[in-house]
Amino acid sequence: MSEPPASPSEPQGYNGAGQTTRTIATNGRPGASNGSARSGRAKSRPADRIFLGLSTGAAASIMVILAGVALFLIVQSIPAISADWHTSASLNSGPTANQASFWTYVAPLVWGTVFVSALALIMGTPVAIGIALFISHYAPRRVAGVLGYLVDLLAAVPSIVFGLWGILVIRPFLLPLETWLNHNLGWFPLFSGQASATGSTLFAGAVVLAVMILPIITSISREIFLQTPRLHEEAALALGATKWEMIKLSVFPYARSGVVSATLLGLGRALGETMAIALIVSPSLIFSLKILTDGENSQTVAANIALNFPISDTLQRQALIGTGLILFVISLAVNLVARVIVTRTSPGAKGRKAKRDIAQLPPSDPSTVLALDDASRSPVDFLERDGVSKS
Amino acid sequence: MTAPSSTRSSVPRGPIVNSLKSGQLPRFIEGITLGVVLLVSAGVFALIGFSIVGWLVVSAIVYLLAIGIMSSLVENRRKATDRVIRGLVTVAFLLALIPLVSTLLTVIIRGIGVVNWQFITTTTSHVFNPTTLTVTTTTGALQAIVGTLIITGIAALISIPIGILTAIYLVEYALPTQWMARTVTFLVDVMTGIPSIVAGLFAFSLFSLLFGPKAFSGFSAAVALSVLMIPIVVRSSEEMLKLVSMELREASYALGVSKFLTITKVVLPTAIAGLITGVMLAIARVVGETAPIFMAASFTDNFNANPFNGPMQTLPVMAYTGYKFPGNDIQASIDSAWGAALLLIILVVILNLIARIVARVFAPKGLR
Numbered sequence: 001m002s003e004p005p006a007s008p009s010e011p012q013g014y015n016g017a018g019q020t021t022r023t024i025a026t027n028g029r030p031g032a033s034n035g036s037a038r039s040g041r042a043k044s045r046p047a048d049r050i051f052l053g054l055s056t057g058a059a060a061s062i063m064v065i066l067a068g069v070a071l072f073l074i075v076q077s078i079p080a081i082s083a084d085w086h087t088s089a090s091l092n093s094g095p096t097a098n099q100a101s102f103w104t105y106v107a108p109l110v111w112g113t114v115f116v117s118a119l120a121l122i123m124g125t126p127v128a129i130g131i132a133l134f135i136s137h138y139a140p141r142r143v144a145g146v147l148g149y150l151v152d153l154l155a156a157v158p159s160i161v162f163g164l165w166g167i168l169v170i171r172p173f174l175l176p177l178e179t180w181l182n183h184n185l186g187w188f189p190l191f192s193g194q195a196s197a198t199g200s201t202l203f204a205g206a207v208v209l210a211v212m213i214l215p216i217i218t219s220i221s222r223e224i225f226l227q228t229p230r231l232h233e234e235a236a237l238a239l240g241a242t243k244w245e246m247i248k249l250s251v252f253p254y255a256r257s258g259v260v261s262a263t264l265l266g267l268g269r270a271l272g273e274t275m276a277i278a279l280i281v282s283p284s285l286i287f288s289l290k291i292l293t294d295g296e297n298s299q300t301v302a303a304n305i306a307l308n309f310p311i312s313d314t315l316q317r318q319a320l321i322g323t324g325l326i327l328f329v330i331s332l333a334v335n336l337v338a339r340v341i342v343t344r345t346s347p348g349a350k351g352r353k354a355k356r357d358i359a360q361l362p363p364s365d366p367s368t369v370l371a372l373d374d375a376s377r378s379p380v381d382f383l384e385r386d387g388v389s390k391s
Numbered sequence: 392m393t394a395p396s397s398t399r400s401s402v403p404r405g406p407i408v409n410s411l412k413s414g415q416l417p418r419f420i421e422g423i424t425l426g427v428v429l430l431v432s433a434g435v436f437a438l439i440g441f442s443i444v445g446w447l448v449v450s451a452i453v454y455l456l457a458i459g460i461m462s463s464l465v466e467n468r469r470k471a472t473d474r475v476i477r478g479l480v481t482v483a484f485l486l487a488l489i490p491l492v493s494t495l496l497t498v499i500i501r502g503i504g505v506v507n508w509q510f511i512t513t514t515t516s517h518v519f520n521p522t523t524l525t526v527t528t529t530t531g532a533l534q535a536i537v538g539t540l541i542i543t544g545i546a547a548l549i550s551i552p553i554g555i556l557t558a559i560y561l562v563e564y565a566l567p568t569q570w571m572a573r574t575v576t577f578l579v580d581v582m583t584g585i586p587s588i589v590a591g592l593f594a595f596s597l598f599s600l601l602f603g604p605k606a607f608s609g610f611s612a613a614v615a616l617s618v619l620m621i622p623i624v625v626r627s628s629e630e631m632l633k634l635v636s637m638e639l640r641e642a643s644y645a646l647g648v649s650k651f652l653t654i655t656k657v658v659l660p661t662a663i664a665g666l667i668t669g670v671m672l673a674i675a676r677v678v679g680e681t682a683p684i685f686m687a688a689s690f691t692d693n694f695n696a697n698p699f700n701g702p703m704q705t706l707p708v709m710a711y712t713g714y715k716f717p718g719n720d721i722q723a724s725i726d727s728a729w730g731a732a733l734l735l736i737i738l739v740v741i742l743n744l745i746a747r748i749v750a751r752v753f754a755p756k757g758l759r
Contacts, residue, residue, distance in 0.1 A: 050651075051651045066578050069593045131484045159681065160711055161679070173444075302588045306588065
């Protein structure tokens with residue numbers, strides 16, 4: 001065969017974080033077994049108790065902080081949500097003018113947020129999964145780690161830089177494509193309307209968003225793809241499957257739930273993205289499907305806050321905080337659904353006591369993956385890696 | 392899938408055609424095809440006017456079509472699909488490199504002319520000339536650099552102890568089945584999902600409730616950044632502590648060492664490289680946050696090194712306001728935005744490098 005599918009290929013020698021996270025998963029949590037040792041000890045020293053208190057306190061402070069975030073947002077936004085938007089002089093001017101109530105103000109913003117995030121996902125997810133596949137199964141083993149690092153570098157670029165880049169590079173770059181689409185496919189609702197002359201379109205914003213969510217979807221999908229049981233892959237290859245058939249038969253079924261939740265986590269990132277949209281898109285406060293126009297683009301919650309916050313008075317700011325609260329709730333829901341999907345359906349959760357690992361996913365954050373990459377190159381974990389991956 | 396059904400069919404009598412050897416393209420066909428396609432389309436584009444984007448896009452499409460058609464003619468449909476997918480996946484990866492390279496190049500080209508010693512060491516100032524009645528603006532980023540360092544520093548001071556101690560609690564003390572461990576793990580996941588602008592609104596709400604509606608301060612921005620940074624530190628530290636092998640802890644307990652000393656003398660030193668790397672990367676993540684700082688610390692051109700009083704400028708906010716709220720001299724504002732962006736990128740690169748170096752230097756001795 002010209003292309004030997006059964007050659008010992010990528011994952012085995014790949015030294016990335018996939019192996020290390022897998023060993024953790026099978027190894028159980030280190031804390032589990034020494035919890036009982038504590039009770040057996042005769043005397044506990046003061047330092048012990050102080051340290052236990054400190055770390056428990058730190059853990060408790062997480063709950064306090066999160067409760068605080070929700071509480072302060074609610075307290076600050078109640079005056080604006082409960083105000084009478086018809087009669088209030090403050091709410092009838094500036095960014096909140098001409099609205100019947102808080103809900104009619106926030107509804108188009110929510111629509112815009114969901115719409116542009118969905119566009120970004122549609123463009124970004126296939127590419128992200130392709131990259132993840134390339135790194136995990138196609139790239140030469142030796143360079144796979146470096147290539148993964150390159151993609152993770154995308155996550156290190158601050159969002160404001162992407163915003164500036166979008167203004168200067170993406171807007172003029174996409175302009176010919178936008179004009180062409182508007183000219184030839186103008187009957188399609190998305191591409192209808194007066195084509196933009198500047199390029200400050202929702203489409204350009206969505207493209208930049210898609211770039212920004214690439215690394216998060218890629219890094220999680222990559223970890224999951226690498227965790228596919230080697231025997232499944234080899235079984236598929238032994239039956240004569242081509243590489244793509246092997247991936248379809250063994251990798252995708254195994255990774256499906258992980259990829260879905262990686263996509264949802266990417267969606268969570270896109271929902272909260274502020275600066276790129278605020279800089280690139282020229283928006284208005286309407287429900288709009290058009291993505292190729294100036295000034296007829298739907299506005300997003302986050303960009304609306306960023307643009308109007310400096311020019312608002314107290315009550316208007318409280319209205320903006322109210323929209324922020326709605327955004328908080330939405331992205332909370334998206335993240336929770338992502339985590340629940342993983343907990344319910346992850347292949348690892350079936351055999352063992354399923355409930356306890358909310359964190360079946362590899363760390364949702366490319367920076368953590370990077371840190372793990374580094375750690376796995378240092379010999380900290382060589383014992384565990386050798387011990388478990390052979391068994 | 393054709394593979395299972397074809398294996399099930401009965402074995403044909405007579406001379407057996409070796410299906411493994413029949414009909415296959417030569418070994419390096421993919422590279423050869425790619426080279427030919429690139430050359431041919433470069434030639435075509437040279438005739439109609441060269442554009443690098445068009446050349447690459449057309450080459451990619453033609454290559455995928457060519458390899459698909461050739462393979463399905465000579466080999467079979469399954470192999471054709473396989474080859475096309477291989478091409479698609481590679482294209483996806485190359486596609487991702489374009490924005491990375493393009494962003495970095497743009498920032499460097501635009502910013503390199505702005506960033507010089509004067510830009511780094513002076514604050515933005517407006518000088519009014521009474522004879523010509525003009526205002527000359529000299530842009531400087533000193534106030535933004537100082538502000539970025541102060542705000543990020545305070546955020547790190549808040550987040551690192553809380554983050555690492557929480558990770559220690561989760562890994563060393565709590566049983567995974569305990570309600571508190573489960574809740575905290577869950578809440579950390581929730582916290583990773585907080586949009587950055589919401590963190591900024593939280594800090595603003597908190598401080599405006601305490602100190603009145605104009606409570607912009609660097610400290611408030613640091614609180615906002617902490618909300619974003621704590622979950623990152625917890626997650627990475629947790630992973631690092633879990634990597635420390637159980638044998639080390641057990642050996643320490645077997646010698647009668649107390650839990651506190653085991654953690655501080657055995658577990659933490661073993662994991663220190665990973666911990667510092669994680670922390671550095673977390674700092675690199677939040678140093679570029681714009682929205683929360685913009686909400687909580689507002690923006691200013693004045694030098695302000697007091698984090699507890701008054702607006703404070705930072706590099707990302709400078710990049711944003713330079714574009715969105717330019718001063719009289721629009722070009723100077725935009726230039727300063729690019730300068731700030733370049734400084735920010737340099738800062739992020741430095742933090743990432745420190746993280747890498749630390750990972751090497753602090754790696755446990757003996758096995759380096």
